[in-house]
Structure formats: C-alpha cells, structure tokens
Amino acid sequence: MIETKRRGISTFIATLLLMVLAVSAGVVIYAYTMGYLGNFGGPQTMGAISVDTYSLDVTASASKCDAYIRNIGKAQFELQSIYIDGKAVTGTVPTLVLKEGEVKLLSITEAIKGTAFVGSTTYEIKLIGKDNTQLSFQVKK
Amino acid sequence: MKARKGVSEIISSLIVLMIVSVMGVMLYEITLDSLSTQQSDLLFEVNREINTAMERFKIVSITRTSQDQMNVTYINYGDVEFKITDIYIENVRYQVENPVEARKFVLNSIIPEDFILGSGEEILYNVKIVSERGVSNELQVLL
Numbered sequence: 001m002i003e004t005k006r007r008g009i010s011t012f013i014a015t016l017l018l019m020v021l022a023v024s025a026g027v028v029i030y031a032y033t034m035g036y037l038g039n040f041g042g043p044q045t046m047g048a049i050s051v052d053t054y055s056l057d058v059t060a061s062a063s064k065c066d067a068y069i070r071n072i073g074k075a076q077f078e079l080q081s082i083y084i085d086g087k088a089v090t091g092t093v094p095t096l097v098l099k100e101g102e103v104k105l106l107s108i109t110e111a112i113k114g115t116a117f118v119g120s121t122t123y124e125i126k127l128i129g130k131d132n133t134q135l136s137f138q139v140k141k
Numbered sequence: 142m143k144a145r146k147g148v149s150e151i152i153s154s155l156i157v158l159m160i161v162s163v164m165g166v167m168l169y170e171i172t173l174d175s176l177s178t179q180q181s182d183l184l185f186e187v188n189r190e191i192n193t194a195m196e197r198f199k200i201v202s203i204t205r206t207s208q209d210q211m212n213v214t215y216i217n218y219g220d221v222e223f224k225i226t227d228i229y230i231e232n233v234r235y236q237v238e239n240p241v242e243a244r245k246f247v248l249n250s251i252i253p254e255d256f257i258l259g260s261g262e263e264i265l266y267n268v269k270i271v272s273e274r275g276v277s278n279e280l281q282v283l284l
Contacts, residue, residue: 012153019157023164030168046182048189050275055232068227068234072193072275074185101273103227103234 047133048073052103056117056141063116065108065125065139071098077133082108083126117141189274195220196276198243203268203282209258211284213251215270217243223276228253229269240273258284 009017054067071077079096082089089110096106108125110116117123122140148156197219204212213228224240228251235253243249251270258264269279 010147012147015153015157016160019160046186048186052227052234052271052275052277053229053232053269066232068229070271070275072189072273074182105234 046073047071047075047077047129047131049077049098049127049129049133049135051135051137054137054139056123056139058117058119058141063109063118065117065123067106067108067125067137067139068103069096069098069106069127069135070103071100073133074100075131075133076100078130079106079127080130081128083128084108084123086124086126192221192223193274193276196223196272196274198223198225198270198272198276199278200268200270200280201248203266203280203284205258205284206252209260210252210254211256211258211266211268213253213268213270214248215243215251215278216248217245220245223272223274225249225251225270226273227271229267229271229279230256231267 048071050070050072052068052070054065056065057063069077077096077098079093082093089108091110094106094108096104098104106127119141122138124136124138126134126136128134147153198215198217200213200215202212202214204214206212211230215225217223222242222244224237224242226237226240228235228237230253235256237251238254241249263283265281265283267279267281269277271277
C-alpha cells in the first residue's frame with residue numbers, strides 16, 4: 001500500500017493569509033489613491049490667500065515689490081515658491097507664514113533671474129504655498 | 142486512522158467573520174472621517190465664495206478730523222455683514238482696532254490712529270479699506 005504524505009498549511013491558515021494579503025493590498029491601494037501615504041487620514045485642507053494691496057518701487061536706489069498678503073482660508077499658509085512671468089524667482093524665497101485671517105507684508109526684491117524690476121512693465125506674480133495654495137496677481141508701476 | 146486537529150468550521154467561520162467585521166468598521170470609520178472633513182472644507186469654501194460675492198461696500202467720504210486724522214466713512218450695501226480689518230493709506234497698512242460688524246445700509250467710520258495728515262498743501266491720498274474676507278474698496282482724496 002502506497003501512503004502519500006500531504007503536508008502543508010491548513011485551509012484555515014491559508015484563508016487567514018489570503019485575507020491578510022487582500023486587506024494589506026486594499027489598504028495600500030486606498031492610501032495610494034487618496035494620496036495619504038505618509039499622512040494617513042490627515043487633513044488636506046487647501047488654503048486660500050488674497051492680496052490686499054501692493055506697491056512696486058523702481059527707483060534708482062531700490063527695486064522691490066511689496067504686497068500685503070491675507071490668509072482668507074481655513075488652513076495655515078506657508079510660502080514655498082514665487083514665479084514672476086512664469087519663471088521661478090531664484091535665490092532665497094522670503095519666509096511667509098500666515099495663520100488663519102492673518103495679513104503680512106511680502107517683499108520681493110528681484111524680478112527674473114536676479115534682474116531688478118523696471119517701470120512701465122506689468123509683472124504677473126504667482127505665489128505657491130506648501131499645500132499648493134496658489135495666488136496670481138499683476139503688478140505695474 | 143487519520144488524526145484531524147484544528148478548530149472547528151463554526152469557530153473558524155466566527156473568527157473570519159469577526160476579523161472581516163473589525164476591518165469593515167475600521168474602513169468605514171476612516172472613510173467617514175475623511176469624507177466628513179472634505180465635506181466640511183468644501184462647505185467652508187463654498188460659503189466663503191458666496192459671502193465674498195455678496196459682500197459689497199463703498200467708501201462714501203474721507204474727511205479730516207480736528208486732530209488732523211483721517212476719518213473714512215463707508216457703507217455696506219451688500220447682503221452680508223462684514224468687518225473692515227485693515228486700511229491702507231498710500232499702500233501702508235493701518236490695522237483697525239476693534240473692528241465692528243458693518244450692518245446693511247449703516248454708515249461706519251474708521252480713524253487710523255497712527256496716521257496724521259500733513260499740514261500745508263493738500264496731498265492726494267490713495268485710501269483702501271479691506272474686509273476680513275479680502276474684499277476691498279479704494280478712493281483717492283485730496284486732504
């Protein structure tokens with residue numbers, strides 16, 4: 001008589017393993033889809049900002065654009081980058097952190113790639129926050 | 142004789158059922174929490190947009206007070222109440238201390254405390270008032 005040895009995990013363990021695999025895969029897909037990898041279930045509130053007023057100083061001694069930025073959203077705004085006429089401002093981006101309802105002055109001292117602002121020219125300034133909050137406004141002397 | 146060891150089918154079914162239920166509840170909670178947060182943010186955003194669109198005000202007069210200060214009077218002719226929080230004179234910010242709720246068709250005045258008008262010849266001032274929602278109105282005046 002030939003006796004066959006059938007070795008392996010039980011069906012119960014196999015089912016459990018399959019379930020663990022399926023649930024893990026589900027969670028990974030869910031996290032990936034919702035963009036919550038690294039910040040699982042955390043708030044992703046988009047902010048909102050507006051410009052109160054601006055002034056463009058293009059005298060011989062100074063070249064800068066001062067703008068008062070207001071946080072009109074629900075989340076804190078933190079400036080990450082500035083674009084002028086579609087090109088990123090090189091050098092150090094000024095620090096600007098606005099709590100809810102706060103207004104602060106933002107000074108931009110260079111136009112594009114280290115060049116100064118000039119008069120009679122319209123510049124389109126775009127501010128982008130760390131949470132991808134964006135604001136575009138035009139300035140002209 | 143073959144020895145059959147292990148949990149019974151009923152017990153195993155119960156365990157599986159329990160695991161699935163716990164997982165289901167967890168997923169439900171996470172989804173519900175995420176959705177309610179998103180819904181609340183969306184509602185806030187929609188309300189903000191609506192209120193901003195309905196907010197209308199206008200500077201009706203700018204006068205000099207006896208203390209050589211500027212008195213800015215404005216009227217709310219929109220459908221929502223608001224607060225003027227900032228006044229900009231020649232692009233310099235003056236915060237409004239204790240801003241009041243501007244009711245419909247009621248005149249309100251602001252005196253920027255730190256601003257003193259120049260004496261002598263009249264100067265053209267660009268005055269801009271801004272509400273807490275970021276809505277603004279400006280006027281140029283000779284004072």
